Amino acid sequence: MSRRTFGLIVLASAVLAPVRAAEPTREELLVAESLPAARGGRLVIALRSEPKTLNPVIATDSASRDVIGLLKGTLIRINRETQKTEPALARSWAVSADGRHYTLALRRGVRFSDGHPFDADDVVFSWQVYLDEKNHSPQRDLLLVGGKPIAVRKLDPYTVAFDLEEPYAAGERLFDGLAILPRHVLQKAVQDGKLAEAWSLVTAPAELVGLGPFRLKSYAPGERVVLERNPNYWKADRKGTRLPYVDELTFLLVPSEDAQVIRFQSGDTDLASRLSAENFQVLAAGEKAGRYRLQDLGPGLEYSFLFFNLGDLTGKGLDAGARRQTWFKDVAFRRAVSAALDREAMARLAFGGRAAPLGSHVTPGNKLWAKASLAAKPRSLDRARQLLKDAGYSWKSDGALADASGQAVDFTLMTNASNAARVKMASIAEDDLRELGIKVRVVTLETRAVLDQVLQTRDYDACILGFGSGDADPNVEMNIWLSSGPSHLWNPAQAAPSTPWEAAIDRLMRRQLITVRYEERRRLYDEVQQIVADNLPMIPLLAPSILVGAKQGLLNFRPAILDHYVLWNAEELGWSAKP
Amino acid sequence: MTGTARVAALFLVAVHVIVVLAGFLAPYDPATQNRRLPFAPPARLHFVDEQGGFHSRPFVYALVDAPDRALGYQEEKSRAFPVRLFVEGAPYRVAGVFTARTHLFGVDEPGRLFLLGSDGLGRDQLSRLLHGGQISLFAGLLAAALSLGLGSALGMLAGFHGRWVDAVIMRLAELFMALPWLYLLLAVRAFLPLHMPPAQTFLLLVSVIGVVDWARPARLARGIALSVRERDFVRAARSFGAGSLYLIRRHIAPETASVVLTQAALLVPQYVLAEVTLSFFGLGVAEPAASWGNMLGALQQYHVLVSYWWMWIPGVVLVPVFMAYHALADGLRARA
Numbered sequence: 001m002s003r004r005t006f007g008l009i010v011l012a013s014a015v016l017a018p019v020r021a022a023e024p025t026r027e028e029l030l031v032a033e034s035l036p037a038a039r040g041g042r043l044v045i046a047l048r049s050e051p052k053t054l055n056p057v058i059a060t061d062s063a064s065r066d067v068i069g070l071l072k073g074t075l076i077r078i079n080r081e082t083q084k085t086e087p088a089l090a091r092s093w094a095v096s097a098d099g100r101h102y103t104l105a106l107r108r109g110v111r112f113s114d115g116h117p118f119d120a121d122d123v124v125f126s127w128q129v130y131l132d133e134k135n136h137s138p139q140r141d142l143l144l145v146g147g148k149p150i151a152v153r154k155l156d157p158y159t160v161a162f163d164l165e166e167p168y169a170a171g172e173r174l175f176d177g178l179a180i181l182p183r184h185v186l187q188k189a190v191q192d193g194k195l196a197e198a199w200s201l202v203t204a205p206a207e208l209v210g211l212g213p214f215r216l217k218s219y220a221p222g223e224r225v226v227l228e229r230n231p232n233y234w235k236a237d238r239k240g241t242r243l244p245y246v247d248e249l250t251f252l253l254v255p256s257e258d259a260q261v262i263r264f265q266s267g268d269t270d271l272a273s274r275l276s277a278e279n280f281q282v283l284a285a286g287e288k289a290g291r292y293r294l295q296d297l298g299p300g301l302e303y304s305f306l307f308f309n310l311g312d313l314t315g316k317g318l319d320a321g322a323r324r325q326t327w328f329k330d331v332a333f334r335r336a337v338s339a340a341l342d343r344e345a346m347a348r349l350a351f352g353g354r355a356a357p358l359g360s361h362v363t364p365g366n367k368l369w370a371k372a373s374l375a376a377k378p379r380s381l382d383r384a385r386q387l388l389k390d391a392g393y394s395w396k397s398d399g400a401l402a403d404a405s406g407q408a409v410d411f412t413l414m415t416n417a418s419n420a421a422r423v424k425m426a427s428i429a430e431d432d433l434r435e436l437g438i439k440v441r442v443v444t445l446e447t448r449a450v451l452d453q454v455l456q457t458r459d460y461d462a463c464i465l466g467f468g469s470g471d472a473d474p475n476v477e478m479n480i481w482l483s484s485g486p487s488h489l490w491n492p493a494q495a496a497p498s499t500p501w502e503a504a505i506d507r508l509m510r511r512q513l514i515t516v517r518y519e520e521r522r523r524l525y526d527e528v529q530q531i532v533a534d535n536l537p538m539i540p541l542l543a544p545s546i547l548v549g550a551k552q553g554l555l556n557f558r559p560a561i562l563d564h565y566v567l568w569n570a571e572e573l574g575w576s577a578k579p
Numbered sequence: 580m581t582g583t584a585r586v587a588a589l590f591l592v593a594v595h596v597i598v599v600l601a602g603f604l605a606p607y608d609p610a611t612q613n614r615r616l617p618f619a620p621p622a623r624l625h626f627v628d629e630q631g632g633f634h635s636r637p638f639v640y641a642l643v644d645a646p647d648r649a650l651g652y653q654e655e656k657s658r659a660f661p662v663r664l665f666v667e668g669a670p671y672r673v674a675g676v677f678t679a680r681t682h683l684f685g686v687d688e689p690g691r692l693f694l695l696g697s698d699g700l701g702r703d704q705l706s707r708l709l710h711g712g713q714i715s716l717f718a719g720l721l722a723a724a725l726s727l728g729l730g731s732a733l734g735m736l737a738g739f740h741g742r743w744v745d746a747v748i749m750r751l752a753e754l755f756m757a758l759p760w761l762y763l764l765l766a767v768r769a770f771l772p773l774h775m776p777p778a779q780t781f782l783l784l785v786s787v788i789g790v791v792d793w794a795r796p797a798r799l800a801r802g803i804a805l806s807v808r809e810r811d812f813v814r815a816a817r818s819f820g821a822g823s824l825y826l827i828r829r830h831i832a833p834e835t836a837s838v839v840l841t842q843a844a845l846l847v848p849q850y851v852l853a854e855v856t857l858s859f860f861g862l863g864v865a866e867p868a869a870s871w872g873n874m875l876g877a878l879q880q881y882h883v884l885v886s887y888w889w890m891w892i893p894g895v896v897l898v899p900v901f902m903a904y905h906a907l908a909d910g911l912r913a914r915a
Contacts, residue, residue, distance in 0.1 A: 164915055258881035278882035320774065345614045349700055412774045417861025420880055427700055427866045431612050441777060444861040449769040 027109030028091060029236045036239050037555040037574025042248035045271045045567065050253060051225065053391065054216065055199040056179035057129055057137045062563075067225055067251060070570050072179030073211025073234070075104055075123065076172050080560030080568040083367050083472045085172045089118070089180060089211060089234070099167030099516035106158045111232040112182050114206070120154040125183040127152040128190075135195050142174055167514045169521055170473050182209040186500060186545040211572035213244040225251040235571055241321040245555075245574025264549060267291060273559070273566045275547040276392055276421075283549060292551050299356040299365040299543035300561040302468035306341075306413070306539040308334065311458050311491040318459055324411055327403060328461070332391035334536040340384040340436045340544035341429055343376055347542055350424040355543040360529050365561045366472045369522070371529045375406035376540075384436055401437035410439035411461035414453065417444035422464050425541060429464070458513060464541070465489065470563055474512055474525045481509045481528065489538045501535045584910020587903040594900060598712035602671030605706035606692055610867035613691060613701030616642060617653060618887050621696040621704075629656055635660040636661045641690055660690030696889035699877060699910050702867075704889055708779050711869035711893065715858075716900070718870075719851035723843050725789030726850075730796030735831050738804025739823065742855065749801065752794035760791050761856070768862050775867050784863060785821060788853045796842050803835045837911065844908035848901040855897070871897060 032338045034376040051064040056072050060064050075090040088092075090104040110118040131149050143150045146165035153161045164171065186209065189198030199208060205216040209233070214227035227249045235243040252269060254260045261279045264272040265286060268292045270486060272292075275283070276560055287294055308328035313321050313527070327333045343357035360374035392404040401409040413429060415422040423444055430440040454461045467487075479485040483506055497503040505528055512524040532538070548566050550557045556572040559565050567573075597604060607762025613619075624637040638661040640654035666685035670678050686692045695704035737748040767787050771780065804827075807813060813830050821829075850873075857863035859879075866873065871893040877883050883890050 191851060261881065262708070276882075282882050282885070324774075342614070349614060349617050414773060420877075423861060423866065428614075430867060431610070431700075441774070442866045443773050444865065445769060446765065446862065453773070525857060 004168050009472065027111075027234070028107045029234055029242070030087065030107065030179075030244060032235050032237055032572055034237050034243075034556045034569075034572035036237050036241065037245045037572075038577040039245055039247075039574070041246050041575045042250065043246050043554075043570075043573060044250045044252060044269045045273075046254040046263055046269050047225065047251040048255065048257070048260070048274075050222065051201070053196075053200060054198065054203070054219075057139075057181070057199075058196060066181065066567070067227075069212075069564055070214045070227055070249065070567065071208065071210045071212040071216065074176055074178060074180065075106075076175040078173060078176045078562065080562040080565075081558055083562065084136060085170075085176070088175075090175070093172060095172070095516070099169075099171070099514075100164045102162040102171060102347060103155070104162070106160065107234060108158055110211065110234045112184075112209045112211060113230040113232055114182075114185075114209045115232060116184050116209070118180070118182075118211060119157045120160045122183045123160045124152050124154050124182055124188075125187065126178065126181040128179060129181055129186070129195065131254065132190075134193055135190075139177055142177065143294075145171075159465060160426045160437055167516050168329065169475060169513055169515050170518075171234075173471060173475075176471075180211055182369060187231055203221055214249055217248070223253055225253075227251075233571065237572075249570065264292070267551070270551040270554060271557075271566045272549040273564070275352040275549065277544070277547065280354065281352055282306040290552060292549050294547070294549040296384075297365075297546040297548065297559055297561050297565070299363045300465055300468075300546040301365055301543075302421065303358055303361060303363050303365055303543045304464060304466040304541045305358075305361065306337075306429065306462060306464050306541060307490045307537060308411075308462045309454075309458060309460055309490065310498075310537060313458065316458065321461065324461055327409055327411075330391060331535055332387050333393075334539065336384040336387040336391075336436070337433065337438075338536055338539045339377070339380050339387065340432050341539070341541070342379045342432050343541055344378070346425045346428050349428065350421040353541065354547060355542040356545070358540035358543055359535050361467075361538060361540050362529055365543060366545075368472060368518075369474060369525060371526050372442035374529060374533050379432070381435060388436070395437050399437050400439070408439070409437070410441070412441045412443050413462045413464065414443045414450055414460050415464040416447040416450045418447055421544075422466070426464050454502070455486075455492055472562060474509070474528075476511065478509060481505050481532075483553055499535075501531050502537075506533055515558050517532060527564050581910045581913060583906050584913075587906035587910070590899070590903045591907065594712070594903075595716060599710055600715055601709035601713055602673060602679065603681065603682050603708075605671075605703070605709045606666075606668065606682050606694075607703040607706045608669035608671070609702065609707045609710040609869045611702060613697060615644075616652075616691065616697050616701040617699050618883075618890075619691075619693050619697040619701065620887075621889050622691075622693050623654070624662070625659070628659060634661070636663075638662060639686060639690065639692055658690075660686040660692070662686055662692060695892055696887070698874070698890065699883070702786075702869075704874075705891060707869035707874055708893060708896065710872075711871045711874055712896075714781065714864055714868065715851055715854050715871040718781070718788075718854040719847040719849075721782075721785045722789035722792075722850035722853070725786060726792045726846060727796050727839055727843055729790065731795035731800040731832075731835055733793065734797035734800025734802075735804045735827055735835060739808050739827055739831055740799035741805075745801070748797065752797050755791060755794040758791060758851075760788075763791060764788065764853075764857060765862060768857075777868055781864055784857065785850075785854070788850055792846075792850075796839065796846075799838050799842060801833045803838060804831050804878040807831050808833045835915065841908050841911040844904050844911055848904040851897070851900070 017080045027499050047063055047066060047495040049063045051067050052061050052298060053059050053064050054068060055186045056068045059068055074088050076085050089107055091107050093102060093104045095102055106120060112118055129135055130139050131143055145168045148165040151163045155161055176186045186198060189195050201219060205218060208216045213230055213233050215230045217226040229244055229247050229365040233243055238244060254263055257276060261283060263269045265283060283294055310329055313325060338561060347353060347355040347357055357376035357378040360371055364370050394402055396402050413426050415426045427444045430442050433440050454463055479487045483494045483502045484492055491498060497506055508524050508528045512521045515521045515524065546565055548559045553576045555574050555576050556569060558569055619642055623640045624639060626637055627633055638659040640656050640659060642652040643655045645651055645653045662684055664684050666682055667680045668682045668685055670680050673679050693703050695708060733748050737745040764787060807830060813826060816826060816830060817850055854863055854870060855872035858870045859876045861876055863872050864870040874893045877890050
């Protein structure tokens with residue numbers, strides 16, 4: 001192409017631009033309430049492990065999801081700060097009174113990162129891809145409601161409707177996890193059944209087309225993933241500056257947390273996330289120099305707990321274990337153990353004070369669902385002794401606790417050796433319960449072996465583990481609370497609930513799943529929390545704080561306790577105008 | 580024996596005697612937690628008080644949180660706790676038989692005397708070091724005794740008997756030498772029932788360490804047995820009608836003794852290290868019992884590594900112990 005014709009094309013598009021803007025497909029930008037930052041600059045953040053794929057349909061590991069999170073656009077997103085849903089590619093949405101029909105109005109004039117326009121066909125296409133069993137998408141299970149897939153209909157190029165078999169509580173939250181795929185790029189690959197190959201780590205960056213704030217620029221395995229600003233991104237700030245502010249965002253591969261701390265300390269990275277309390281302390285010493293600021297966001301959604309083996313051990317050749325289970329299955333015993341544990345000391349010694357003692361499995365960080373009346377009670381040996389005495393236990397002359405038949409109470413407490421905080425909590429529990437006359441043996445095993453004991457062999461007494469969840473909604477905990485659930489750790493995958501209270505939880509959890517109104521769901525889930533707190537299948541211990549940091553001068557840094565803590569609003573992150 | 584080897588031997592005897600007397604020499608029970616004093620630095624012994632008065636008996640101050648917690652602790656100087664000898668404290672077992680309460684030194688309650696600081700749960704490092712030494716050092720001795728006993732017996736049998744016995748035992752030895760022992764130990768640990776007294780778990784681990792490694796001493800013993808059995812005095816004894824057992828006991832075993840002893844001096848530190856390695860990964864001696872390995876395990880955390888130097892002490896102690904064992908091995912080899 002000669003220089004002259006090139007000039008003509010530039011001229012022509014300049015003339016045409018105002019005409020196109022007047023058409024109905026005028027670009028409807030989302031206006032973000034961010035502080036205006038300077039355009040340009042770059043952001044660097046550490047990534048703990050290598051992404052396994054950049055394909056949003058099949059990604060499961062956290063490193064892949066961290067990167068994909070910046071490449072993808074969704075119809076609705078969960079605001080990590082408020083923990084509520086807000087419009088994204090869908091301008092607005094309406095839910096029918098029976099909770100089974102969603103109608104979404106799409107933003108007009110939006111273009112993919114390669115300039116191709118986005119419309120309802122892309123939504124319908126994406127839906128088919130996620131639901132197609134051939135693609136093995138982890139999101140597929142979420143889209144089955146009442147055993148049937150959620151159906152999608154295109155009403156017009158900018159309106160889509162979703163039909164559910166039965167009502168599904170907080171259904172709009174599902175959209176946050178579903179990246180909209182470019183039909184014009186992937187249709188052929190999907191027809192040939194080659195989706196996984198079409199988008200992999202070796203795909204040319206130009207072919208990875210998305211609707212996110214960034215697009216892939218280059219990927220050097222074992223070293224870095226470089227993203228560049230998507231010039232077609234559909235958000236702007238109040239001044240009309242198109243987001244994102246920064247030109248480039250680099251993920252540096254730094255395999256250990258300690259190495260990440262050092263990189264952040266030396267200024268190689270601009271953001272630090274998932275810091276441990278100790279490393280936070282190490283960094284705090286350097287905060288006064290003013291190069292970075294740290295933030296303790298308070299308890300996150302992750303929580304640690306102690307649980308006893310309440311499964312049925314008959315016929316497994318574990319008679320000695322079954323004998324000890326008579327204590328564990330006694331709710332008074334579990335309550336006494338809970339009362340005897342010093343959660344304050346655990347928070348101080350295992351988490352440097354940066355953790356919240358728990359009285360319920362819903363952490364105070366979960367704004368919409370935490371139940372204030374279930375706050376942690378301080379340690380009380382007297383209450384523990386009273387509970388045991390009332391349940392028929394007594395103390396021998398040497399102080400050892402004995403059950404009604406005179407057998408001394410002792411059990412093994414297992415946890416994974418690689419988690420220093422859990423090992424410390426186990427040591428503290430051992431010491432706490434010794435005061436109660438219970439002899440506890442702490443056994444630390446490799447993580448795989450711990451899970452194997454809990455889920456398969458079931459040859460254990462008690463265990464300390466933790467759960468973290470991706471969203472602040474009870475629906476993500478269905479597999480924990482349903483007695484048939486695989487993560488119902490104390491007695492997994494039961495054919496029928498073995499206790500009346502487990503049956504009650506099953507009923508309430510299933511009810512809340514098909515209840516539309518938040519207030520009604522809240523009442524049901526409060527009841528679940530109360531039953532759990534009364535029966536203590538999991539004795540809640542602590543919720544560690546989410547600890548993050550950012551370089552000085554970074555604007556709109558609004559970290560949140562939902563994943564991704566610091567990059568969830570990456571499009572709004574930018575440097576202040578001053579150098 | 581050379582002078583160095585003699586010094587090394589004396590040093591080792593002293594170290595082992597000290598850890599045997601751990602209960603008496605350690606001021607506290609190794610499992611007692613002081614939850615207000617995690618990572619307390621080693622106590623500063625004072626001789627001069629606030630008023631400038633000199634005391635011949637050293638004393639310590641209690642530690643309280645510094646106003647800015649990031650700075651750690653500061654001394655609370657209103658009350659001094661003089662160090663006393665032969666104080667009554669936590670009970671301990673002597674030789675596993677009777678219980679005693681007298682400790683060599685200590686301070687009055689509520690004072691604390693952490694001569695080597697405290698760990699993350701406020702447990703006295705010195706007490707843990709001494710009690711941990713019992714486990715770590717005797718794990719090495721026990722495992723070495725096991726592997727040498729088994730190894731030299733099988734090796735002598737192979738060397739003396741020759742033919743198919745030799746072939747079978749030596750092929751088996753090669754098989755054992757090819758086993759990746761760390762993974763084997765991990766597998767054994769995962770395979771053991773969880774609800775087992777810690778002492779039993781420990782003995783089992785030690786026997787596994789020892790039994791797995793019989794092959795090397797067996798090869799050495801075999802080599803010696805092979806050469807000795809062809810010597811004239813052995814042939815003479817045989818011609819007088821001496822039986823195999825007599826020959827092994829009377830002529831072969833004494834010849835292998837010096838090699839086996841040298842080997843022992845090399846193997847003991849190796850097995851001490853095996854215990855330390857396993858416990859370092861949290862798979863050896865279980866909390867709250869102390870061993871040098873699980874004490875060093877705390878150093879896996881970066882902040883401990885950089886912030887609290889006294890957590891390194893078990894590692895620092897291992898160095899002279901290993902050096903002494905190697906010097907001893909050198910001396911024994913020179914003599915042989």
